[in-house]
Amino acid sequence: MPLVWIIAIILAIAAIGFLLGRRRVLQAVQGDRRKLHSLPNYYGSNVLISALVPALLLLIIWLTLQPIYVNSLVSSGLSVSDLEQAASPDLVMAEIRRTADGLELAVASGTMTEDLARDPGADITEVAEGLQEAGSIVTSAVTQPILRAAQQYRAIMGTGYTMMFWAVVLMALGGAFWGLRNARPDYRARHTVEQAIRALLVAAASIAILTTLGIILSLIFNTIEFFRLYPATEFFFGTNxxxxxxxxxxxxxxxxxxxxxxxxxxxxxxxxxxxxxxxxxxxxxxxxxxxxxxxxxxxxxxxxxxxxxxxxxxxxxxxxxxxxxxxxxxxxxxxxxxxxxxxxxxxxxxxxxxxxxxxxxxxxxxxxxxxxxxxxxxxxxxxxxxxxxxxxxxxxxxxxxxxxxxxxxxxxxxxxxxxxxxxxxxxxxxxxxxxxxxxxxxxxxxxxxxxxxxxxxxxxxxxxxxxxxxxxxxxxxxxxxxxxxxxxxx
Amino acid sequence: MYDTQNKESALSQDDIKISARNVQVYYGDNHAIKDVNVDIEDKTVTAFIGPSGCGKSTFLRCINRMNDTIDVARVEGDILLDGENIYDPKVDPVQLRAKVGMVFQKPNPFPKSIYDNVAYGPRIHGLARNKAELDEIVERALKRGAIWEEVKDRLTAPGTGLSGGQQQRLCIARAVATEPEVLLMDEPCSALDPIATAQVEELIDELRQNYSVVIVTHSMQQAARVSQKTAFFHLGNLVEYDDTDKIFTQPEDPRTESYITGRIG
Structure with a gap:
C-alpha cells in the first residue's frame, strides 16, 4: 500500500468526519444555529482535526522507527562470518536494503514472481537475472546469505507496512468518532480549533528554529572534529x-x-x-x-x-x-x-x-x-x-x-x-x-x-x-x- | 471723513508689514483659499481663527512660501512683505524664510544638541563670524525664547530630551535666532499642557515688541488672550478681520458670531 494512498484514506476519513460532525450538531439543535456555542463549521473542523492529527503523528513516528527496528532485527540475524567478508556492517546493511528494494522493484515490474522473491532457497543466479532485468544494479556482493537477509528484510518491512496501514486507519477512525462524540451544541469547538491553529503555527516556527540549531550544531561538531586533526592556532594565525x-x-x-x-x-x-x-x-x-x-x-x-x-x-x-x-x-x-x-x-x-x-x-x-x-x-x-x-x-x-x-x-x-x-x-x-x-x-x-x-x-x-x-x-x-x-x- | 482716510493710508505706509491681495490657493482641484485680502501690522500679534479645514494654516504657510514644498499646491495673487511681492520670481524663497520664521504645531527640534538646534539657522545663513559671536546669538535667542535659565547648563544635551513645552520654546528660540521680521506660528500650543501653554503665550506677548507675530489657533480664549487683531476664516474665505476686542464682543458677520458662540465649527 503506497504512502499516498494511506494519506488519501486518512484525508477522506477526516473529510467525511467534518461533514458528519457539522450535520450531527445541526441536527441536535434542529437547525437553529443560534443555540450552538460555535459556528457549525467549527464542530466539523474539530472532528477533522481529531481524525487527522493523531493518525498523521502515528504515521510519521511509525515511518521513522520501523526501519531502525527492522535494521537491528535483520543485522542481528546475520552471522559473524557474513559480516567479516565486508568492510563494515553498515555496508552490508546498505547492500541488503538495496537488494530488498531491487526485489520489490522486480516484483512490481513483473520480471520476477512473488514466489521467487520470497523463496528462501531460490537460486542466486536466477534471482540476479531477474533483478538485472528489472534494471537494478547487482554487485558481486550479493551472496546467498545477503539474499536471504534481503528477503527477510523485505518480508518484515512488508508486514510492518501492513500493520502500519491498519493502525493508522484505525487511529483516524477512532479520532473521528472521538470528535463526533464531542459534536454537542454546548461543546466549545471554536476554542479547540483555535488551539489547533496555534499549535500549527508553533510547529512551523519551531521547525525554522530547530533547523537553524541543527545547522549550527553540525557546523560545531565538524569544526571540533577539524580542530582535533589540525591545530587551532595554525588555522587562525597561519598566513599560508x-x-x-x-x-x-x-x-x-x-x-x-x-x-x-x-x-x-x-x-x-x-x-x-x-x-x-x-x-x-x-x-x-x-x-x-x-x-x-x-x-x-x-x-x-x-x-x-x-x-x-x-x-x-x-x-x-x-x-x-x-x-x-x-x-x-x-x-x-x-x-x-x-x-x-x-x-x-x-x-x-x-x-x-x-x-x-x-x-x-x-x-x-x-x-x-x-x-x-x-x-x-x-x-x-x-x-x-x-x-x-x-x-x-x-x-x-x-x-x-x-x-x-x-x-x-x-x-x-x-x-x-x-x-x-x-x-x-x-x-x-x-x-x-x-x-x-x-x-x-x-x-x-x-x-x-x-x-x-x-x-x-x-x-x-x-x-x-x-x-x-x-x-x-x-x-x-x-x-x-x-x-x-x-x-x-x- | 477725509481725515480718517488719510490716517489709514498713513498707517498702511508705516505699520503694515504684510499685505495680501486677492490670494487664491489650490491643492490640485481643491480651491482652499478664496480671494483673501488682509493687512497684517508690524509689532502686533494677529490671530487666525476658524473651524478645522477653513484654510487658516494654508494661508499662514503662504506667507513664507512653505506651500512651495507641496507639489500640488498653487498660489495666485500677491502677498507683499514691506511692499515687495514675495511671489515675484526674483524673490528667493530660501531667503524669504530666513526673514519670515515659522513655529509648527508639534514641537520639532532636530535630533541634535540644544545649542546646535539654535545655531542651525545662524550657521546656514552665516550670521556669526566666529564661535564667540555664535555663542552670543544662541544665548540671546534662548533668552528671547524664555528657556535660557532652564537649559544654560546643558546646552550639549539633545533637544529631543526636553519636555514638550520646553521643546516648543526651543523651537521658538531657534526661529528667533535667524533674526526674522515676522514670526508665523501654526497652532504652537496644541500639543502642550496648560502650564506650557501659559509660558508660550507669555512669550508670544514679549515677542510682539520686536516682531510681527501671526498665530493660528483653535482656541478662541487663546486668540483673545494673546492677539490684538483677529481674522476669522470660514470655508476658505476671510469672513471678518478686525481688532480682537471687537471680533469677540461685537462681530459684524453672523458667521463669526456663530463660531465664537460655538454654534458652527
Whole structure:
C-alpha cells in the first residue's frame, strides 16, 4: 500500500468526519444555529482535526522507527562470518536494503514472481537475472546469505507496512468518532480549533528554529572534529593556505588569514562602490524624485537585487575583467596580470549591493518625520542643506544598519568571487591581484575528491563557522542599531 | 471723513508689514483659499481663527512660501512683505524664510544638541563670524525664547530630551535666532499642557515688541488672550478681520458670531 494512498484514506476519513460532525450538531439543535456555542463549521473542523492529527503523528513516528527496528532485527540475524567478508556492517546493511528494494522493484515490474522473491532457497543466479532485468544494479556482493537477509528484510518491512496501514486507519477512525462524540451544541469547538491553529503555527516556527540549531550544531561538531586533526592556532594565525589533496600526500597549510584578508578586501572594494552610489540614489529617490519617477525608478533599482549572483559572476568574468585589463593590464598600466582580481569581483559585487543600500536607506530616509524637513525649510535652509544637516544625521543609525547588512551580504557572497576574483589565496595589497575568499574556498574544499574525514575537507566547516560568527556579529550590530534608531521616532 | 482716510493710508505706509491681495490657493482641484485680502501690522500679534479645514494654516504657510514644498499646491495673487511681492520670481524663497520664521504645531527640534538646534539657522545663513559671536546669538535667542535659565547648563544635551513645552520654546528660540521680521506660528500650543501653554503665550506677548507675530489657533480664549487683531476664516474665505476686542464682543458677520458662540465649527 503506497504512502499516498494511506494519506488519501486518512484525508477522506477526516473529510467525511467534518461533514458528519457539522450535520450531527445541526441536527441536535434542529437547525437553529443560534443555540450552538460555535459556528457549525467549527464542530466539523474539530472532528477533522481529531481524525487527522493523531493518525498523521502515528504515521510519521511509525515511518521513522520501523526501519531502525527492522535494521537491528535483520543485522542481528546475520552471522559473524557474513559480516567479516565486508568492510563494515553498515555496508552490508546498505547492500541488503538495496537488494530488498531491487526485489520489490522486480516484483512490481513483473520480471520476477512473488514466489521467487520470497523463496528462501531460490537460486542466486536466477534471482540476479531477474533483478538485472528489472534494471537494478547487482554487485558481486550479493551472496546467498545477503539474499536471504534481503528477503527477510523485505518480508518484515512488508508486514510492518501492513500493520502500519491498519493502525493508522484505525487511529483516524477512532479520532473521528472521538470528535463526533464531542459534536454537542454546548461543546466549545471554536476554542479547540483555535488551539489547533496555534499549535500549527508553533510547529512551523519551531521547525525554522530547530533547523537553524541543527545547522549550527553540525557546523560545531565538524569544526571540533577539524580542530582535533589540525591545530587551532595554525588555522587562525597561519598566513599560508596550501591544502594538499590526499592523492599527493604531505601536510597541508590551512591558515585562514589569506582567505579572511581576501574576503575583507573584496568586501571593502564592494562597499566603497555600493555605499556612495546606493546612498545618493536613495537620497535622490526619497527627496528629489517626483512620485512618478520614484514609482518607476525604485522597482527598477530593486531589479538589481533579483539578478542571480551567478549572472553577476558572468558579468565580472566576461565584461568587467577584460575591461579592467584594457586599462590596468600589461599592455597599459601593467599592474594587472589577469582579468580575475579583487577589483573585478569587488566592483561587480558593489553593483550587486547597490539595491540593498539604496532600498533600505530610502525607507529610512522616508521615515524621518516631515516635521524635521519643515523645521529646516522654515529656517531658510535649502534642500541640500536640509539633507546634509538634518535628514542624514537623523537617518544615520538606520543607514549604518543598512550598510552593515550589505556588508554581511558581501562577506557571504560566493559566485562572484569564484568567477571574478580567481582562486589564489594570497596576502597582497594590490587590488589588481587575484585573491580568494572564505566562501569560495569552502566550495573548492568540499567539491574536491578528498576523503570526507580528512582535515582538507573538514576545514570547510571551520571556515563556515568563522564566517557564520562574523556575519552573525555584523547582523546583531546592524539590528541593534536599527532598533535603537526606531525608538527615536515611534 | 477725509481725515480718517488719510490716517489709514498713513498707517498702511508705516505699520503694515504684510499685505495680501486677492490670494487664491489650490491643492490640485481643491480651491482652499478664496480671494483673501488682509493687512497684517508690524509689532502686533494677529490671530487666525476658524473651524478645522477653513484654510487658516494654508494661508499662514503662504506667507513664507512653505506651500512651495507641496507639489500640488498653487498660489495666485500677491502677498507683499514691506511692499515687495514675495511671489515675484526674483524673490528667493530660501531667503524669504530666513526673514519670515515659522513655529509648527508639534514641537520639532532636530535630533541634535540644544545649542546646535539654535545655531542651525545662524550657521546656514552665516550670521556669526566666529564661535564667540555664535555663542552670543544662541544665548540671546534662548533668552528671547524664555528657556535660557532652564537649559544654560546643558546646552550639549539633545533637544529631543526636553519636555514638550520646553521643546516648543526651543523651537521658538531657534526661529528667533535667524533674526526674522515676522514670526508665523501654526497652532504652537496644541500639543502642550496648560502650564506650557501659559509660558508660550507669555512669550508670544514679549515677542510682539520686536516682531510681527501671526498665530493660528483653535482656541478662541487663546486668540483673545494673546492677539490684538483677529481674522476669522470660514470655508476658505476671510469672513471678518478686525481688532480682537471687537471680533469677540461685537462681530459684524453672523458667521463669526456663530463660531465664537460655538454654534458652527
Amino acid at each position: 593556505w596550501a591544502p594538499s589533496f590526499s592523492g599527493r600526500g604531505g601536510a597541508s597549510d590551512l591558515g585562514v588569514l589569506p582567505l579572511l584578508w581576501g574576503t575583507f578586501y573584496i568586501s571593502i572594494v564592494a562597499l566603497t562602490v555600493a555605499i556612495p552610489i546606493g546612498l545618493f540614489a536613495a537620497i535622490y529617490l526619497s527627496e528629489y524624485a517626483s512620485p512618478r519617477v520614484r514609482a518607476m525608478a525604485k522597482p527598477a533599482l530593486e531589479v538589481l537585487a533579483g539578478i542571480p549572483t551567478i549572472v553577476y559572476g558572468l558579468f565580472a568574468l566576461l565584461t568587467v575583467g577584460p575591461l579592467l585589463m584594457k586599462v590596468f593590464g600589461p599592455d597599459a598600466l601593467g599592474i594587472m596580470q589577469a582579468g580575475t582580481a579583487v577589483m573585478t569581483a569587488g566592483l561587480v559585487m558593489g553593483i550587486m549591493l547597490i539595491p540593498f543600500v539604496s532600498s533600505l536607506s530610502d525607507d529610512i530616509i522616508n521615515a524621518v518625520p516631515q516635521a524635521m524637513r519643515d523645521g529646516s525649510y522654515g529656517l531658510g535652509a535649502t534642500k541640500s542643506e536640509t539633507i546634509r544637516k538634518v535628514i542624514l544625521p537623523a537617518a544615520l543609525p538606520g543607514v549604518v544598519g543598512a550598510i552593515l547588512l550589505a556588508a554581511s551580504r558581501a562577506i557571504g557572497e560566493t559566485m562572484i568571487v569564484v568567477l571574478g576574483a580567481g582562486a589564489a589565496a594570497r596576502l597582497s595589497l594590490n587590488p589588481f591581484d587575484a585573491m580568494t575568499t572564505v566562501t569560495a574556498k569552502i566550495v573548492s574544499q568540499l567539491t574536491g575528491d578528498a576523503d570526507f574525514a580528512s582535515p582538507e575537507a573538514l576545514v570547510a566547516f571551520a571556515l563556515g563557522m568563522t564566517l557564520f560568527v562574523i556575519t552573525l556579529g555584523l547582523n546583531i550590530i546592524a539590528l541593534t542599531i536599527v532598533r535603537k534608531y526606531r525608538e527615536q521616532y515611534d
